[in-house]
Amino acid sequence: MSLTPTAPTARPAARGNPVARFVANNGALVGLVILCVALWIATPHFMTTDNVLNVVVQASTIGLLAFGQTFVIVAAGIDLSVGSVAAFAAMVACWLSANVGWPGPVALVAGLVLGLVVGVVSGVSIAYGKLPAFIGTLAMLSVARGLTLVVSDGRPIGTPDAISFLGSDIGGFPVPIIVFAIGGVVCSFVLTRTVAGRSMYAVGGNLEAARLAGLPVKRILVTVFALSGVYAALAGMLLAGRLNSAQPQAASGYELDAIAAVVIGGASLSGGSGRASGTLVGALILAVIRNGLNILNVSSFWQQVVIGLVIAVAVGIDVLRRKNTHP
Amino acid sequence: MNKNIRTALAASAALALTLSVTACGRDSTSGTSSDNQQVTIALSTLNNPFFVDLRDGALAEAEVQGITLNVLDAQDDAATQANQIQTAVTAKTAALIINPVDSDAATAAVKPALDGNLPIVAVDRGVTGVDVDSFIASDNVAGGAQAADALAKAIGEKGKVIWLQGTAGTSASRDRGSGFETQIATYSGITVVAKQTADFDRTEGLDVTTNLMQANPDVVGIFAENDEMALGAVQALGSKAGTTVFVVGFDGSDDGLKAVQSGTMVATVAQQPKELGKAAVDAIAKLLKGETVDATQSMPVVTVTSDNISDYIS
Numbered sequence: 001m002s003l004t005p006t007a008p009t010a011r012p013a014a015r016g017n018p019v020a021r022f023v024a025n026n027g028a029l030v031g032l033v034i035l036c037v038a039l040w041i042a043t044p045h046f047m048t049t050d051n052v053l054n055v056v057v058q059a060s061t062i063g064l065l066a067f068g069q070t071f072v073i074v075a076a077g078i079d080l081s082v083g084s085v086a087a088f089a090a091m092v093a094c095w096l097s098a099n100v101g102w103p104g105p106v107a108l109v110a111g112l113v114l115g116l117v118v119g120v121v122s123g124v125s126i127a128y129g130k131l132p133a134f135i136g137t138l139a140m141l142s143v144a145r146g147l148t149l150v151v152s153d154g155r156p157i158g159t160p161d162a163i164s165f166l167g168s169d170i171g172g173f174p175v176p177i178i179v180f181a182i183g184g185v186v187c188s189f190v191l192t193r194t195v196a197g198r199s200m201y202a203v204g205g206n207l208e209a210a211r212l213a214g215l216p217v218k219r220i221l222v223t224v225f226a227l228s229g230v231y232a233a234l235a236g237m238l239l240a241g242r243l244n245s246a247q248p249q250a251a252s253g254y255e256l257d258a259i260a261a262v263v264i265g266g267a268s269l270s271g272g273s274g275r276a277s278g279t280l281v282g283a284l285i286l287a288v289i290r291n292g293l294n295i296l297n298v299s300s301f302w303q304q305v306v307i308g309l310v311i312a313v314a315v316g317i318d319v320l321r322r323k324n325t326h327p
Numbered sequence: 328m329n330k331n332i333r334t335a336l337a338a339s340a341a342l343a344l345t346l347s348v349t350a351c352g353r354d355s356t357s358g359t360s361s362d363n364q365q366v367t368i369a370l371s372t373l374n375n376p377f378f379v380d381l382r383d384g385a386l387a388e389a390e391v392q393g394i395t396l397n398v399l400d401a402q403d404d405a406a407t408q409a410n411q412i413q414t415a416v417t418a419k420t421a422a423l424i425i426n427p428v429d430s431d432a433a434t435a436a437v438k439p440a441l442d443g444n445l446p447i448v449a450v451d452r453g454v455t456g457v458d459v460d461s462f463i464a465s466d467n468v469a470g471g472a473q474a475a476d477a478l479a480k481a482i483g484e485k486g487k488v489i490w491l492q493g494t495a496g497t498s499a500s501r502d503r504g505s506g507f508e509t510q511i512a513t514y515s516g517i518t519v520v521a522k523q524t525a526d527f528d529r530t531e532g533l534d535v536t537t538n539l540m541q542a543n544p545d546v547v548g549i550f551a552e553n554d555e556m557a558l559g560a561v562q563a564l565g566s567k568a569g570t571t572v573f574v575v576g577f578d579g580s581d582d583g584l585k586a587v588q589s590g591t592m593v594a595t596v597a598q599q600p601k602e603l604g605k606a607a608v609d610a611i612a613k614l615l616k617g618e619t620v621d622a623t624q625s626m627p628v629v630t631v632t633s634d635n636i637s638d639y640i641s
Contacts, residue, residue, distance in 0.1 A: 045542040054541065058534045154379040156529075156582060243529050243562055245582070249374050250530065294538035300495050300524030
């Protein structure tokens with residue numbers, strides 16, 4: 001891994017003809033296309049405008065969590081708290097609106113700020129408190145979920161209009177897709193066009209070298225967790241908006257789906273690589289599988305097996321491909 | 328170190344004194360038993376309005392009976408629950424109400440307590456292979472059948488229906504499902520076109536229903552094994568809910584009842600969690616007084632529709 005903050009996104013490029021190169025660089029995208037074509041053939045109900053929009057809407061929550069997670073994983077960290085933080089931020093925002101009487105938009109912004117604060121707390125405990133990221137965010141997973149229950153007393157709270165809007169549609173076009181798209185563009189922009197983003201690759205590629213090169217490593221680590229916190233809070237709002245209700249147990253376990261989406265998208269858990277576009281494809285793959293299995297009415301017992309296998313195969317192929325292109 | 332021990336001793340002495348004084352005070356006024364009335368209720372989770380209601384019902388009844396209730400929340404973790412029960416028994420709880428996280432896993436934790444002649448009541452879920460003093464639960468199989476009847480009535484006994492299942496392998500899902508399956512089969516005009524799990528979760532209910540409606544746009548009814556999934560289905564159906572597609576849920580949760588009131592859900596089979604909690608404390612109170620109680624108590628479930636919603640919503 002090169003240390004210069006302007007290094008390319010560390011994706012190996014195959015030599016030879018452009019098609020082979022494209023396939024080698026976009027394994028997950030090719031997988032997604034194959035999956036879609038297979039479902040298109042298997043059922044007439046998959047490739048319809050409505051259903052495609054559904055799939056993207058259903059990918060949006062995990063997708064936003066995964067965009068936030070991408071920053072963290074690029075910097076060689078991991079954030080297990082995203083599902084809990086999503087529920088916590090949405091619950092507090094709805095509570096502020098319903099019980100304290102804050103206007104919806106203000107409560108929404110307060111929830112996002114809360115996500116930021118929670119992310120900074122995790123980041124500080126990891127960068128300055130020297131906790132391993134796995135442990136620091138595992139602690140936050142528990143704390144944030146617990147506080148969600150405290151705030152809500154274990155009961156759902158209705159959403160204000162501003163949050164419901166995030167889950168509604170404008171003239172038939174779903175708002176979650178718009179939010180998801182903006183989240184993706186911002187994620188991609190930060191990673192590829194900003195000094196902070198480029199520094200994340202350097203920190204993830206080789207932390208010690210990045211420090212010696214004079215990068216503010218600790219501040220960068222706090223930044224990635226702060227970004228992950230904000231994205232988690234936004235995902236939580238979106239989820240609550242779709243349900244018109246903030247649920248105390250919302251998004252539990254989603255951290256694993258978010259991590260899976262990032263890894264399926266080609267990022268390495270050892271840091272230094274990962275792209276927003278890959279994460280987008282990863283999130284879509286998970287949503288397409290769930291949607292397809294429902295439409296095909298596959299037994300619920302088998303669904304979990306299939307999802308697990310697809311994750312293993314997707315990442316396995318990626319690992320093999322890297323070995324071949326970079327002997 | 329010594330100072331700490333002395334402080335602790337003094338504190339516990341003071342506590343014991345207070346407790347005995349309180350107990351005496353209660354004795355002289357209400358005339359209940361003079362034994363230690365500290366009863367432990369070990370709940371599977373409080374991360375679910377159902378169990379919060381169950382706790383509230385138990386607490387209310389405990390106050391009536393002059394029992395101090397120590398509420399434990401295992402957060403759906405069987406190992407945590409085993410530890411909590413062990414600790415409670417060591418701390419000489421007078422009796423135990425258990426709502427197992429897992430019926431099989433609870434056996435090991437409950438057995439020593441039972442051998443110690445502690446009165447034990449299981450509520451909502453049983454304890455496998457152990458004869459607790461009383462097992463109190465809703466009749467989930469009958470409830471599933473009631474749900475099938477309510478759905479059949481709503482759709483005029485004909486058409487295609489979707490069945491949203493709970494978490495695979497749980498007893499609630501098994502029982503409600505089997506009751507529903509048997510009863511819905513008696514209506515020859517009704518076909519179950521899809522049965523899929525949505526994990527008792529509202530978000531999953533929304534996503535799975537959206538997906539299933541793609542493949543089965545002509546569905547007229549949905550049965551969900553709990554209200555959370557039913558509410559997700561309602562969200563997925565939008566304006567179709569209650570007009571062209573009829574949704575029946577299960578549990579009678581606050582949000583479920585509200586949905587029945589507003590017409591987006593046609594019925595919910597109401598469990599009565601507060602009654603479950605009340606009955607459990609009631610049974611414990613009897614056991615502590617040396618009276619006998621029924622070994623199993625089936626709490627009836629009620630089909631709540633627009634006809635009787637006013638009895639359930641305040």
